[in-house]
Amino acid sequence: GAVVSQHPSRVICKSGTSVKIECRSLDFQATTMFWYRQFPKQSLMLMATSNEGSKATYEQGVEKDKFLINHASLTLSTLTVTSAHPEDSSFYICSARGTQGARRDEQFFGPGTRLTVL
């Protein structure tokens, strides 16, 4: 149980285009989803926290107009990188948090999406 999927797993796009990444919790309802960014050989940096039905909360230094997050249901959150540029190339990972009891603190991570902007 507690599976999180991401789509696509890999995307290559031209500079200036927008890219949408989907994050789904497959077998549980996720009140909260998190989006992270990871550069090669570095740690995960939290970009934003999204709660179903409300606006995402962005971490300091993350442009909310650049990285649009929508959490329309308890099983789906999307991250749209608008007008992508080469410096946006990175590994984007989502996670989902359940709401039940002792596992309420646990985040379940997706497999990640490799974005390459040419």
Add this chain to the structure above:
Amino acid sequence: QQQVKQSPQSLIVQKGGISIINCAYENTAFDYFPWYQQFPGKGPALLIAIRPDVSEKKEGRFTISFNKSAKQFSLHIMDSQPGDSATYFCAASTSGTYKYIFGTGTRLKVLA
């Protein structure tokens, strides 16, 4: 105060040996401390987690030791295997926000 410091940056261990990774934090409001394993090109997977009310937790070959007064916690991998070669991240969070602050990661290599 929100940082989680992790060491060492990299670690090489012989097969069958013990791998030890350490983390330290400052924020006493942290109350959940998970360890994640990540293979290249994959998302992190939870190994084991601990709360401050216990000093040790063991699951199979993985043990977390927690020292609340020193604000430190560590991961011990017993009988390390080549398949354990991966990057390990510690993290800390507080109930309420549930946001993880990750350590910088430790690249473990277990030699056959």
